[in-house]
Structures are given as C-alpha cells and as structure tokens.
Amino acid sequence: MIRRALALAMSLVCGVSAASATTWPDGAKAAVVLTYDDALGSQLDHAVPVLDEAGFKATFFLANLKPVDVPRWRAVGAKGHELANHTVFHPCPAAVFATDPRYTSEAYTPASILREIEQQNTLLTALDGKSTHGFASPCGQTLAGGVDYLEALRAANLVTYVRGVHTSPDDLRADVGKMDPMRIPARGFDEGVTGSQLIDFAKQAEAGGGMAVYLFHGVGGDYQQVSDPAHRELIAWLAAHRGEVWVTTLQGALDWAKAHPDP
Numbered sequence: 321m322i323r324r325a326l327a328l329a330m331s332l333v334c335g336v337s338a339a340s341a342t343t344w345p346d347g348a349k350a351a352v353v354l355t356y357d358d359a360l361g362s363q364l365d366h367a368v369p370v371l372d373e374a375g376f377k378a379t380f381f382l383a384n385l386k387p388v389d390v391p392r393w394r395a396v397g398a399k400g401h402e403l404a405n406h407t408v409f410h411p412c413p414a415a416v417f418a419t420d421p422r423y424t425s426e427a428y429t430p431a432s433i434l435r436e437i438e439q440q441n442t443l444l445t446a447l448d449g450k451s452t453h454g455f456a457s458p459c460g461q462t463l464a465g466g467v468d469y470l471e472a473l474r475a476a477n478l479v480t481y482v483r484g485v486h487t488s489p490d491d492l493r494a495d496v497g498k499m500d501p502m503r504i505p506a507r508g509f510d511e512g513v514t515g516s517q518l519i520d521f522a523k524q525a526e527a528g529g530g531m532a533v534y535l536f537h538g539v540g541g542d543y544q545q546v547s548d549p550a551h552r553e554l555i556a557w558l559a560a561h562r563g564e565v566w567v568t569t570l571q572g573a574l575d576w577a578k579a580h581p582d583p
C-alpha cells in the first residue's frame with residue numbers, strides 16, 4: 321500500500337502513469353509471455369492451434385524430444401513461435417521424481433550440463449535455423465552435482481536468457497530491460513486452475529506495467545496440466561485485450577525492453 325501511494329505521488333509529481341515500468345509497443349500496458357515446457361504432445365494438439373487462431377506467438381522449451389514430433393516442432397518454429405532450450409535429458413534432483421540415476425542433476429557437473437545445453441542448441445538450430453536460443457532450467461533449479469552452474473552458463477554465453485519458475489508481485493512492476501536476463505521470473509499454476517485465475521495474472525501485469533511470464537506443462541493432457549477450456553479462456557481474454565497487453569515470445573519481450581529503455 322505504501323509502495324502504491326508512493327507510485328501515485330511520483331506519477332503526480334512527474335506527470336507519468338504509475339504503470340510505466342517498461343514502455344511496451346503500441347501503448348500496451350504490459351507484456352504477456354506464454355511459455356510451455358517439456359515438448360509435450362498436448363501442447364502441439366491443444367495449445368498451438370489456439371495460439372495460431374488468435375495470431376499469438378509463444379515460447380516452447382524443448383527437452384526429451386520425441387523423433388515422431390520433430391516435423392511438428394519444426395512447423396511450430398516456422399510459424400514464428402520461439403523454440404528454446406530445456407536441455408536434452410531434463411536432469412532434475414533425484415528427490416523430485418524417480419528417474420534413471422544417470423539423468424539426475426546429482427549425476428552431472430557444471431561442465432557436463434553446459435555441454436548438454438550446447439548440444440540442445442545444435443538440435444534447436446537444426447529445427448529453426450536460428451543461431452541463438454533462450455533457456456529454461458529443468459525443474460527451475462541450476463545445480464549440477466551440487467554446484468550452481470548459472471554463472472558458468474552466463475560466462476559461456478551459450479544462451480540468451482534463463483527462465484526460472486518463481487515470480488513475485490515486484491516482478492510484475494519491474495523494468496524488464498533492467499532485469500538480469502539469467503534470472504527471468506515465471507509463474508506456474510496448480511492443476512485445476514480456472515480461466516479467470518489465469519487471466520488475473522495478466523491483469524496484475526497490466527496494473528504493474530511489467531511482464532507476466534506464464535509457465536505451462538500439459539494443456540488438456542499429459543501432466544501438471546491446465547485444462548483445455550481454462551487455457552482457451554485465457555487466450556480469448558488476451559485476444560480481446562490486444563491493445564492493453566502485448567502477447568509475444570520471451571525473446572521478443574526481452575529484446576524489446578532492452579531496445580526501449582524507460583526514459
């Protein structure tokens with residue numbers, strides 16, 4: 321509340337809107353970025369067609385790619401969606417879920433995870449022809465063999481940004497051009513989330529002037545899923561509010577914010 325009062329006072333003194341964290345294109349008050357992790361079939365079946373119908377571009381973090389889906393992901397990239405890096409084998413801590421012990425994050429080192437990220441970049445380049453890609457860390461954590469690899473990844477210059485899995489209300493008011501690209505916040509949702517709960521996150525970004533990064537897994541299928549109707553409800557709301565919120569890829573939002581610093 322104090323922060324809000326301060327922002328209001330500042331807006332009166334400076335003559336600018338309180339919601340001016342980043343200057344978005346065409347007078348939009350906020351950016352909305354829809355991201356989908358793990359290269360799931362339900363995203364190809366349910367998310368991509370709805371996005372295409374609305375004319376929206378989204379970001380897909382690919383890992384554990386199935387050969388049968390390769391032509392479909394290539395087509396998704398050709399349509400202007402962002403294909404991004406989520407490692408090849410998606411290593412997570414052994415405690416998170418049961419998996420082959422060779423592919424837990426405990427079994428990696430910073431050097432081996434960086435090598436794997438580099439390899440996934442090569443695969444992505446084969447899919448979309450692009451020379452650079454963004455990255456989302458598997459399970460939102462950057463430990464390999466107990467050592468944080470985030471700074472090594474930054475130094476290696478292998479990816480353009482790193483999307484995490486946490487966000488705070490402050491992030492929705494932040495000047496995106498000043499964010500650390502290696503720590504981009506995002507928000508996941510519980511199964512059973514409703515359309516209006518999803519829409520509420522975009523409204524919060526609109527009020528704050530920043531960027532809302534949605535994190536989805538399954539869409540009407542697979543796991544950690546948002547229902548197809550709830551997802552459609554969000555897309556329909558975004559389509560009806562194009563003037564107020566700019567729906568774009570994560571790379572698109574970050575590039576814009578960097579190129580248009582707040583005066």
Ligand SMILES: [Zn+2]
Pocket residue numbers: 357358383406410457458459
């Ligand atoms: Zn994942």
